[in-house]
Amino acid sequence: MPDNQEPILIKDETLTDQLPLLRFNRWQWWFMVALNIFFLLAGQSAAVVLGRFYYAQGGNSTWMATLIQTAAFPILLIPLFFLPSSKDPSTSSTQPSITKLASIYLSLGVLLAGDNMLYSTGLLYLSASTYSLLCATQLAFNAVFSFFINSQKFTSLILNSVVLLSFSAALLSVNEEDSDGPSGVSKWKHALGFICTVGASAIYSLLLSLMQFTFQKILKKETFSVVLEMQIYTSAVATCVSIVGLFASGEWNTLQEEMEGFGKGRVSYVMTLVWTAVAWQVCSVGVVGLIFVVSSLFSNVISTVALAVVPIASVIVFHDKMNGVKIIALLLALWGFASYIYQNYIDDCKVRKAQTDVENRNDSSC
Template sequence: MTDNQEPMLADEPSTNQLPLRKLNQWHWWFLVAINILFLIVGQSAAVLLGRFYYDQGGNSKWMATLVQTAAFPVLFIPLFLIPSSKEPSTSSTSTSIKVLAMIYFSLGVLIAGDNMMYSVGLLYLSASTYSLTCASQLAFNAVFSYFINSQKFTMLILNSVVVLSLSASLIAVNDDSEGPSGVSKWKYIIGFLCTLAASALYSLLLSLMQLSFQKILKRETFSVVLEMQIYTSLVATCVSIVGLFASGEWNSLHGEMEGFGTGRVSYVMTLVWTAVTWQICSVGVVGLIFVVSSLFSNVISTASLAVTPIASVIVFHDKMNGVKVIAMLLALWGFASYIYQNYIDDAKARRARNDVSESQNNSSC
């Protein structure tokens, strides 16, 4: 586990389900792997479905924003399946409802605004410029993690950040798709600024979520991950619905569905599965923040930018050239660097705990 995780583990945990400090090494790595799978598969599928939505005639910015959080009710299923502990919680007299409401409301509003800025950016920018600008989120998160979460940087972590940024940039500049037609220079600037601001805000959100887990919620169970995702998504969805009706875009949805390239049923299913895959991705994002750190979560999110072209080759028959292959290798290199750093930190922490345990046993003899 990374060094910046220790403050969370140092707090007296609640005796709810699956306290992290009671997990053995392989259980911890399995939990990390599951969340990585959720993030990469969810984000890749959501991006592909989003592209399909626009390619077939979809053009509602608020609908594209809404589907990113609207499927949050499906998360109640795993939340109810996780058994509750019969022992009382010892975490600082349970965080008050007022504080929890303020945290969830604030983060939910920020998420809705962030999703909207991403939608505006994609509307006014070419795919290459959009992707290249989104790659800046890793650099933003490195800064926020350092100041907000006291993230300690090593050469392996810095190597991972640089290499993954280069990988995403290679994919972006190699994108041969044409930019949107009829976009003025002013709209282009708006799109660029919105995407840059969205990348910065996304990184800030990850760091704030990690801070909330460590300093306020102080509950070392995966149920807290689901609760965070459910309630922030509820707020974000409400904000998006208000925006959809206030903007008047809801009036054009029927015509959009009728004119969808693959039919009305396909239109509905595209929106439904886009919403579901975004929730799967979000669980992976928040889960990695909870189990590891916000920077690690962003590293994996950036790595998935190199996975999406592979999925595009399979689904949309895009061309896979040498530049994309190099970008994939760079992404794997950066990913391996960060994973290896976590392995080193985990081994070091376990050796330290074993030394302390042995010294205590020797002193008691």
């Protein structure tokens, strides 16, 4: 559902095309939203905690951490096999060429690989709670990209959400009491972690807006299989790039030693990588699914809900310190999220009213 949509000006023949919500019944739309929110939150929270666990127990390969963010994409072929085909005979003549699609997936995949590398570096030098809260800056970047790329409109509630979430992350950047970071990390590496995480957030926001643009302007399909195809193809490209980086950097030669020295043992090392890879794919399906069903900005906002999960999990698992600054940052993030959810509720009511008005006018003209 496009944010801050003005339904009064929409003509009935283009209503469905402009409002993704109307592709489904009301309950179907909310079910799709809820399901993708669950995928995103569960996957992201588990992946960040497991990623921090990998580093905490002796893992130090940033390219391996980058690779596992996309390496499990083949498991998405299972649900894709059981879903209806995304091909629509009525629109087959307007579908983009194979060359154009390949260029899009290749570009997005390379961008995704670079983004994952920056995130891996940030998580290496930051605590899981600080890393998670700092990722909220992606919402501010997405607001800019959505405005220019996706013609995103903003209300006071959306702007309030963006400002609060951005300010939440800004509090962490000036927090000099982050003594709960990984041991042995120097100040400049800690600063590097901040820079990489913020840079990754900017690229991630650009990636989401480009995906939304691809769905709306190029693919123009309305099935969930399109979501899986987007994730599979871009992840395949990103995985290939990560494998090249793993070998080119020489980190491949240290993996055997890394496994032997892993704090919890070899089996734990393998299982940590496997489940982290699975968690990232679950998260990615939720991210791309929300872009398809709602918008890139909404997908980004939902990602910030993990701010309420990851820091708490980090306190339990890694004994991270939740000082006053982090608590305030967390409360601001939750306030910002609530503002956006309320705006989405208002938009939902407007869209449904517009649909009812169109149906009434059509009935009266018969």
